[in-house]
Amino acid sequence: MITTVTLNASIDKAYHMDQPVVGGTVMRVHAVKNSAGGKGLNVARVAKICESTVQATGLVGGFNGSYLEYLTQQDGIMSNFGHIAGETRSCINILDERFSSTEFLEPGCEVSAQELEEYLADFPRIIAQSDVVTISGSLPKGVPTHTYQTLVELCKQANKPVILDTSGEALRLGIAAQPxxxxxxxxxxxxxFNISVQSRADVIAAAQRLHQEGIAQVVISLGGDGALLVCEQGTYQAIPPAIEVANTVGCGDSMVAAFAVGFERAMSAPDALVYAVAVASAAAMSSCTGQYDPAHRDEILPKVELHKIA
Incomplete structure (x- = not known):
């Protein structure tokens, strides 16, 4: 089973426009799709499409929190959320022909120290049956930046592989726990690293440095050029075939989901990279975030080129 952690969950609202967005005017939305959102929920949906058993966890509250749990259930995903007094946030993604995708992300309500403490105390029970844990996205207000470091340490104490996908100080401190x-x-x-990356060689050198500092697998997404992987077996790049892109929002989450599936199925790291690039590419072909057509994945998979760089 894969457990996905989303501390700053949201109700994601995709507004599909049939005309270009014009500022300062009233715009009528052509179609709306609501989904359980936050990066970890995107991971959960994609892992479910990959035919894995998935459990979603994190923090939710209020009417939006109840609605998010309902939407998660509708997606066929088990949920085991901690509950807070505040209202779960909403995030809006406007999709139109002119700008492709424009996102409005609410910051989320504040989480109290007691609410966080109760969730952390329950976390070992939540992940007990997991084969792998993913931790994704931003931290809510009131949650200290070292919280992901704590969660990674709890996963490692339980002997669970853990994937961390975040940014800023939360990433820096999380890396210290060696996910x-x-x-x-x-x-x-x-x-x-407080550097300016000027070339692909700079990216590879930085990824190799992170690996040497104790991260078993370092993955760098390269967009249309696929992804890089630095692992025990070496440094690899997987390159997908040309595809017709519909929506790139959430493609990184799709890649995380595919790697989690790779851990669950005991794939080799290079094979997991190829699989992840195929899944992320299929996700880019879907207009819906956190969704993809398995037929597209299966068509792309044999066309992904794997190159060993070092």
Missing amino acids: TMIKPNQDEIEAL
Whole structure:
């Protein structure tokens, strides 16, 4: 079973427009899709499509929190959330022909020290039956930046592989606990090492440095060029075929989900990279965040090129 952690969950509202967005005017939305949101919930849906058993956890509250749990259930995903007094946030993604995707992300309500303490105390029970744990996204107000570090340590104490996908100080402190896998982007690498990345070689060198510091698998997404992986077997790049892109929002979450499936199924790291690039590419072909057509994945998979760089 895969457990996905989303501390700053949300109700995601996708507004599909049939006309370009014009500022300062009244715009009528063509179609709306609501979903249980936050990066970890995207991971959960994609892992479910990959035919894994998935459990979603994190913090939710209020009417939106109840609605989020309902939407999670409708997606066929088990839930085991901690509950807070505040209202779960909403986030809006406007999809139109001119700008493709424009997101409005609410910060989320404040979590009290007692609410967080109760959740952390229950966390070992929540993950007890998990084969792998993913921790994704931002932290809510009131949650200290070292919280992901604590969660990673709890996963390791329970002998669970753990994937951490976040940014900023939460990522820096989380890395100190040596999660099994991280997935920083170029901006996050620059912030971690206080450097300016000028070339692909700089990206590879930084990823290799993170691996040497104790991260078993370091993955760097390269967009249309696929992804890099630094692991015990070496440094690899997987390159997908050309595809027709519909929506890139959540593709990184799809990649995390696929790697979690790889851990669950005991794939080799290079095989998991190929699988993850195929899943992320299929997700880019879907207009819905955290969704993809398995037929697209299966068509792309044999066309992904795997190159060993070092």
